[in-house]
Amino acid sequence: MTSGRRSLPVRLVHGVRVAGGAFALMWQAAPRTVLLSLALQVSGALVSGGMLLAVRGMAGTVFGPHAAAWRPGAVAADLALLAGMLAAMALAGSLQRGVGMVLGERVGWYAFRQVLDVACEVELAAFDSSEFHQRLQRAQGSAHRPIQMTEQLISLAGSVVTISGMVSALYLIDPVLVAVLALAAAPPLVASATFGRKLFTAVVGLGENDMRRHYVRSLMTERNHAKEVRAFGLGRYLRRLDRDLFDERLTIMRAVARRTSVHALVAAMASALGILSGVGLLAYSFATGHSSLTAAATAAVAVVQLGPMLSNVTYGLGESYEHALFLSDYRAFCARGETIRRARERARLPAPRDPATITAENVTFRYTGAVRPALSGVSMTIRRGEVIALVGENGSGKTTLAKVLSGLYEPQGGRIRWDGVDLRDIDAAGVRERTAVLFQDFGRYLFTAAENIRIGRPAAPADLARVQHAARQAGAHEFVSALEHGYDNVLGSELPGGVDLSLGQWQRVALARAFFRDAPLVILDEPTASMDAFAEHRLFKGIQNLFAGRTIILISHRFSSVRTADRIYTLDAGRIIEAGSHDELMAAGGTYARMFELQSSAYLREAAATPVGRHHRPAGRA
Template sequence: MRGVGGRGGGGRGLNGPDIPDALPFDKGERLKTFRHLGRLFAQMWRTSPWLISLSIALRLVVAIQPPLVLLFTKLIIDEVVHQTGLGVPGPALGDWLESGRLNYLMLLLAGEFVLVFARDAFNRAINVVDNILGESHSNAVSLELMQHAANLDLKHFEQSEYQDSLERARRQASSRSTVISQLFGQAQAMITAIALAAGLFIYAPLLIGLLALALIPAVWGEFKFNRLAYWISHSRSPERRQLEYLRQIGASAESAKEIKLFGLGDFLSGRFKVLSEQILIENRNLSIRRALQTGLLASISTLTYYAAYAYIVWRTLHGEFSIGTLVFLSGSFNQLNGYLQQILIGFTQIAGQSLYLDDLFGFFEIKPGIVDPKKPRPFPTPLREGIVFDNVGFRYPGSETWAIRNLSFTVAAGDTLALVGENGAGKTTIVKLLTRLYDPDEGRITIDGIDIREFALADLRTHVGAIFQDFLRYSFSASDNIGVGRIEAAADRERIVAAATQSLADAVIRKLPEGYDQMLGRTFARGHDLSGGEWQKLAIARAYMRDAEIIILDEPTAALDARAEAEVFQRFKNLAEGTTAVLISHRFSTVRMADRIVVLADGKVEEEGTHDELMANGGRYAELFELQAAGYR
């Protein structure tokens, strides 16, 4: 994990937060982010066309309500003033009703009541629709994110910049559906504002100009701080990933034992506290600056409103406006001021949101480099020749050191090849290349004479079953933990039991309270955890479940004792007749069972042969074998 004292880039350290006054994005880049709004709308339309349509329809109805209510209020007040000037028809309500002078007034009151009641009902309906649409979209985006991540290359998960991009995308996946609701709200507010402005323009066009002058400073302030807030969020992705990492290891079942044994609780919480407080200071400083500056700018709008209000009152005193018109104009100006602020500031917020959308859609624009060929060739079944590494060289992305180079060896069809070598010799790299998690930079790998890049990825990986030492321990049922080895057959209990029997996992599973239906792990209720060796037997069962032509076992039995490992591999040899296998193990008692052994050193083949041949050569293999054997004497 990187230290928390600072990081490169940006001209800004954690020890002294320095929020830039200059906006950190050029205009061209800022404009490009608006294209994501169309992509977001299309994404939400695919999620639910009818919910989008219903939201638009409801907002159109609600948009015309405010000016209509003000108009009804004006007419009601003018009618009241008019009636008071005509004298009283009688002391009782019946006298008023009998005279018919209340008919128009009652009609106006009823109309305004319907408008207010309907607005409340429609607003509640809009909230319901938006909530359902937001959750549906969040689920859809999260699913799309998972599917896209599954298609990316392994290098995208082994480099920090890609992990930062993924972390930013994850944060946005569940929170950006509100942008479309904001856009719809903007359209609704614009319709209302146009109607209010039309009324103002008829009576006092000067007030429209005052509004425009009053709003510009407030809008500019909001726009500036929205972009600064995004800049801080974007540039702090690495530190936020560190915080998430500290949260995870500081309170998880997997790390609890070591944290207690080494007394790491205070160390981890202290590091979390330092990092989180420094980020908090940065956000706090921005919030204070934002509140002070935007508050000052917003006060200009308030002063403008009261100046306009005084102007309307003055003209009313001179008899130019009726009392109803006074109420209508003051209400219209007040509401129009609010709506215009909402529209203009809302657009700055949407502009800020579109920057965050760039985090989401920017991740979707990352494309895998390892893809299917245009015309895939069928995988050869059964194998007749085997696997050939022909002068293969490979460097991990960003590294100048060759992991392997000038590497050549053959695995005959139906044979078991063991790869032996010290850590860093290139054994796991060979497995990654054979399964096309990476492609070689030099040379080629063939299966029955066909370059593996000519196979469809799904076809290749269907016929190659690989189990790594760092296999996943799924918090699924025991049955599902094995079924993931061939997901299309995950419901085939007979096949799952057969695979478990081959890997010696069946005996483990049958001791569980619910057998193959037992939930494993401690993540969820009723979960039952297994020992490391028991988990490995389940992982090996996945390889048998795959029933592939080629099986790769990369240190899959490291947690098993020597006797259990020997039994697993002896069973493998007996049951996998005709299967081509690549085995990586540090236990030479197991390695000697292989038909052929390749000894690797510094990414190259140093020795090759059977166990007896290599022992007779007296080279590195014999030396390592004797060192290990001496430990058992």
């Protein structure tokens, strides 16, 4: 049953259930702060009820049957009590604001941490799905809902207790007034719940719009796109696109506002009519002699005070129902993390410490929404200590195969075995622990140079000598040492004191990260794409020595870089079409040989066209 078709009682029950979940979230985040907040709310509410009774007693003294005999001293005690209660309420309110602020921060952090848990633990394939990105964005947007619901619940708790105290006092004066006020509170509750449901439906429907707006705005605000936005003069175009997307969103939100405003107006009029009925009932009761002037006046004040308070509470309940809808969606997203954790807790075999063989058996893999498989019927065996090269045109499946072999992706068909054991039966974290990867689109972290390298193995001790050793192996030590603060210098100009690097220097830092990880399986995806020719030559000349004893999967478009590999696989359209050493593949005269000769002839033509004296021109910034 969809939320749109649920009856009001069912929706309210669902809202109460989710509100209970929100309270549980509050309790998990900060139990002592919750208790303190509730204690302050109850104290303030009790004082409110006592104030009403104190006013009634003082009115009886002044206007009651013995009013002629009263003296100023007769009400001094009541005035002192009333002043004390006012001071107590002010103190409780002041403390409550501070406690509520701290509690909101604690709950907000705790709620967003759960979203981050899922984002970090979910399988890599999920990030290839637009549906997951929409749910992730909604969960991120809803992470503030627990804060709002926390504040709402705290406010409602205090208001409900306050109203309970006043209603109890009112019940002693005239029980019929309680029923009248309850009827007056019903219309705003219905209207507010309707608004919450329609708003949630609209927000879910705007998921794609929100994602597009976020992306368009990132193009205008992020450093990575700044140069191209200016080079192509995209600013006006992107601003117009952002405006069109915003107008689309605004049109939908205005429609929601128009539909719900009518309900709100009718509800407000009905509620006001109920309050007026209560006042009229009191006037009639006094006129007919059924109640005294003191009782009628006190009850009239209570009714007038309670009217707005009840409206606020009912609208608050409606807002809580709105929060509950978003929180229900948020909790469903976070439950995914719990499912992943339970799956990992099942009996899983430990990953081999240093696998002797890695085998692919008829592996098939297709990306979400892709027309054809990225891999189809791939079979191969890699032995410990081998250097394996994957070559082929863009989109041939090289990077995907490397990710599947290392357990980052799970194949839809066939299997990957490490030492004969299916990766599906091995602890995934253990597999990744034994893999070092340098992706072509490597990360550039706005951390210090040392941290950029050390996060290759974040659990390792902060050993600067080991960090420097990894940097030397990657050819990064010289330029990192030359920075103003050396390895303590922040990389990236976006942060204060940070310094930017050339793309080739960033790639060497990323390579140092792979060295620092010190894993038995090393995947190098275009490891020299941003390096100059000299750095590339030095790296590949010593790659077998630098990664001695480790299994290396090397992906490269530069055939001169892979010719020393133990075995070369040529991929085309997700299939392996050739395999062998460089000499074997050249002798076969197939695709590899043609591509190698084509690339070699291009280099020779370029060298012949280059004037003497320019062959060793120092490379500029990549």
